[in-house]
Amino acid sequence: MSMIFFACVVRVRDGLPLSASTDFHFNQDFLECRKKLKALSSVLARYPSRGTAKGRDLSIHFLSSGEIACMAICSSSYSTIMAFCFLEELQWEFAASYDTTSISLASRPYAFLEFDNAIQKVKHRFNYMSGSAMKVSWEKVEGELRLQPPVQLKLEDAELMNGMANGGHAGIEYKGVFVIFPSMERVTPLGILSLVLNIMCAALNLIRGVHLAEHSFQEDYEGIGNVVAFFLPFLACVFQCYLYLFYSSTRKVKTFVLLFSVCLCNIYLYGLRNLWQIAFHIGVASLSSYQILTRQLMEKQPDCGV
CATH class of the missing domain: 3.30.450.50 (Longin domain)
Structure with a gap:
């Protein structure tokens, strides 16, 4: 019927x-x-x-x-x-x-x-x-x-x-x-701030990395390690934004790997960056990591028998 x-x-x-x-x-x-x-x-x-x-x-x-x-x-x-x-x-x-x-x-x-x-x-x-x-x-x-x-x-x-x-x-x-x-919880104001700061850090790393790469290629690839140390945090910042916005399996492991990469690269760049700059980049990465780990999947709504 x-x-x-x-x-x-x-x-x-x-x-x-x-x-x-x-x-x-x-x-x-x-x-x-x-x-x-x-x-x-x-x-x-x-x-x-x-x-x-x-x-x-x-x-x-x-x-x-x-x-x-x-x-x-x-x-x-x-x-x-x-x-x-x-x-x-x-x-x-x-x-x-x-x-x-x-x-x-x-x-x-x-x-x-x-x-x-x-x-x-x-x-x-x-x-x-x-x-x-x-x-x-x-x-x-x-x-x-x-x-x-x-x-x-x-x-x-x-x-x-x-x-x-x-x-x-x-x-x-x-x-x-x-x-x-998978449905994630709502983006919080602090989460939006972490995204903005992460994008800013990514842009700074990319600009410094490209600028340094131009000089390195002109000088027989001297300082190529510093170039890599700028590009890795750039990629890490991008992936941190992705992990915050979208659900991913083993996100906790990925988050800690990205945070460790940012910390290690910034310590390596000591001399090209002062302590305040290093602290800022590591602080932003830490804030982003915290936001990623605290943003959970949305709880399944009960059916209430209807």
Whole structure:
């Protein structure tokens, strides 16, 4: 039977579920599709505003606008146009009920669970209403989909489940490339400061290294060790920025190796740099290392049984 089985509203930036229909379906295919929807919701910010993940029996549709996204699980035979008409109306209802401030400040899953009543009403109407009964909305959405077709996603069962098992991070195959996106905690003001200082140190090392290299090449490669001692901290600063912004395996070991490299190279450069300059570069590297080690993966949000 062609129908909408499940719908939810999530926050785009972090996938936090704000509300959902409380229908209970115990079909295994549906439960698997729910897991895929949950994984997909955590990476919606990476995709265009409309998307569809087609399955053999069930499909996931999503529509995002501003801070919120509406998602639905429908039977694969259900009209795509009808599905997006449903999501548009659901999105309008939610936006009319809650302001952006309350959405931004929501900290717990399903903070607006009472919106389930509105979801049920809209879902019931769309499940038992033909496309001809909503001609205006149908034509509008049909035109929009023709101009901007929804992105087509392919959710691979085994790969997606593996991604979710590894700390609840989503894995999506998009245009033939499978990627796992671990979610990190928010960047802090101190973290931003460490990034700015790191970029400044990297630039100083690069400029001094290039300038010294020009003279070294003119003098039969004398002082090549100093050139290397400038370029290594430059690379270390770049990698420290990367480690702070993106999750990486064995990041603790990498962080200490980079810090050790910066310290060793700056000590080697004593003479070309005074003690204050050396202390500044080592201090920035230490601050960056601390920020890398204290920025953790975002905790998996509980499902709360909805």
